[in-house]
Amino acid sequence: MSKDTPTSTSGERTRAVESLDRTFRALADERRRKTLWYLDRHETADLTDLADHLSDGSEDAARRAYTSLYHKHLPMLSAAGLVEYEAESERVVLTTDTEPLEVVLDSMGKLAE
Template sequence: MSSGSNSDIDAVEFVQRLLNWLDGDDHDLSGDSLDDAFALLADRRRRLLLEVMRTYEEELTLPDAAEEVAVRETGNSVRNISAERVQEVYLSLYHDHLPRLVDAGLLEYDQERDLVAPDAV
């Protein structure tokens, strides 16, 4: 096996640890629950939104969250990201990613105030 980048090694190690954890008896996940969790985490933009919300640990306006997701996606400062790009991120969060995460109970959304908050669980 050839040596990969650190992120490849980290991914392999993560999968091995996850498989070892799944082999243990200290969890009560069904196959469907696991599939649902992986489906939620499969999209990078959803993972980034969750990361943003965990970083700030407070409610954010969806436009601010979209801006932060765009920053993390591009690796650029907000000054170097076009308004169109931020708008595209906002729309995809609003119409696709945020509803999925809210339905799963991972985030809360107040549409009237356009605020996203980490779930209080």
């Protein structure tokens, strides 16, 4: 990048890279990808139902899935702009903002060129 590039462009690039990094981190985990797949088919889910779907069916596994979704996976997916999650109501909704995924796909296309 040249020295003559305005700093706003540099700041925009930094924000874009940070957004891309958040999206890739969110997509890196299998449980988060399965969550997105489930929400793609159902649009919205109750946290308990989602945990049941992601577990092997045992109560202990469902409880572990619930805890990891609540504390780790859903906040990360939300930070990446992929889901909307309200902890109070325990509802998870696939976001209609497709920009994070579009950024990933655009970046992948540019890498392939």
